[in-house]
Amino acid sequence: MMSNSKVLVLGATGGIGGEVARHLADTGWQVSALARRQVVGEHPAVHWLLGDAMDASAVAKAAKGCEVIVHAVNPPGYKNWAGLALPMLEHTLAxxxxxxxxxxxxxxxxxxxxDSFPLIDEAAPQQPLTRKGVIRVAMEQRLRAFADEGGQAIVVRAGDFFGPRAGNNWFAQWVRPxxxxxxVVxxxxxxxxxxxxxxxxxAMVEVLVKRQQLPAFSNLHFEGHWDxxxxxxxxxxxxxxxxxxxxAPKMTGFPWAWVPALGLFNETLRELNEMRYLWQQPVRxxxxxxxxxxxAEPHTPLHQAVEESLRGLGCL
Incomplete structure (x- = not known):
């Protein structure tokens, strides 16, 4: 379905933000994207604006006339979630x-x-074990409050990302880009x-097309590929x-035993160790x-998706 609606994408230089921005543009949306640096060579129909999601006035200016804001932005370098994640969301909500x-x-x-494993439905209790999980729960609570105040908020939840332009993700750690x-690790x-x-x-764009059918707050789960x-x-x-x-590539396990010690000196590895429980039991x-x-969900067969992802990483 084509659309003439205007949308702002925050985080369009990242994996999911970029993919959503491109698909929105391909289906006729008027897409603006806010980035902290000049962007060249991306989708020609995406209108790039210089600005920072930590700057409330920049977000407000970029959002003028928009019917949708896609909040796919993460703290730079995936660091300082406690100091940046909620303020950026507040700017989006304002x-x-x-x-x-x-x-x-x-x-x-x-x-x-x-307590919510192994099969997590949309109403499952959110009781995270990690610092980042606590922040993500707080973000969704703020979205619920925004909906209670008269707005509309949609969460589309998914597992670990992979794709030809996925950016920082577990898939890219399994091979050497x-x-x-x-x-294969x-x-x-x-x-x-x-x-x-x-x-x-x-799937996210299809949800946005049907957003008028949804309540003020929606929590939707995307299955994707279940391994x-x-x-x-x-x-x-x-x-x-x-x-x-x-x-045939050599198959090895991940060196989890080293991560706690290395995490003493590295924030990313410290968070990685906290997330280990998601690899130790089935989570669907x-x-x-x-x-x-x-x-039905859009669904690319696994081997085709893996081939396109490896090609995008420069591994083929």
């Missing part, structure tokens, strides 16, 4: 209130603890949820790599409400 715009937030699994795949050995970004972006035994993704990477090189999203709204 702009959305002024424009009477819908806010769309890509949600995470960090919100949930083991820019190098042929000779080794698998951090888990149980069921795990994956989201192919082009499919997720299409039931924790080996299907690794095997798919190996299968695709073998077709190109003629040799129930997408019943999203399916009821869309009929």
């Amino acid at each position: 702009a959305a209130k002024a424009q009477k715009a819908t806010v769309l937030l890509p949600g995470t699994l960090y919100n949930y603890g083991p 820019g190098k042929a795949v000779t080794r 698998n951090p888990g050995s149980c069921g795990h949820q994956w989201a192919y970004l082009p499919d997720l972006a299409k 039931s035994d924790g080996k299907q993704m690794a095997n798919a990477i190996a299968d695709v790599a073998r077709r190109y090189t003629g040799k 999203l129930d997408n019943s409400q999203l399916q009821a709204l869309l009929g």
Whole structure:
């Protein structure tokens, strides 16, 4: 379905923000994107604006005339979540209130603890185990409050991202970007949820098209690819790599034992260690409400999605 609606995407230089911005533009939306640096060579129909999501006036100016704001922005370098994540969201909500715009937030699994596992439905309690999870819960609570105040907020939650332009993600840690795949590092050995970004972006845009059918606050789960035994993704990477090189990559586990000590000196590794529990037990999203709204999720077959992702990383 084509649209002439105007939308602002925050975080369009990132994986999911960029994918959503491109798909919105492809389907006829008038897309503006706010970035802290000059952007060249991206989608020609995306109107890039210089500005920082930490600058309330820049966000308010960029959002003028918008019916939707996609809040896909993360703290620079994925650092200082405690100091930056909620202020950036407040700037989005202030702009959305002024424009009477819908806010769309890509949600995470960090919100949930083991009490909600193994199958997480949309009404599951959010009792996170990590610092970032606590912040993500606070963000969604603020969205609920925004909806109670008369706005509309939508969370579309997914598992770990992968895709040809996915940016910082677990998939890229399994291989060496820019190098042929000779080794696949698998951090888990149980069921795990994956989201192919082009499919997720299409689903999010379809949700936005149907936003008038939704209540003031919606929490929708995207299933994507369910790796039931924790080996299907690794095997798919190996299968695709073998077709190109003629040799099977070596399969190894992730060096979790080293992460706690290294995390004493590195914030990212410290957070990584906190997230380990998501790889130690099956964690699956129930997408019943999203399916009821869309009929079916956009879905690229796993091997095709893996091949496109590896090509995007420069591994093929």
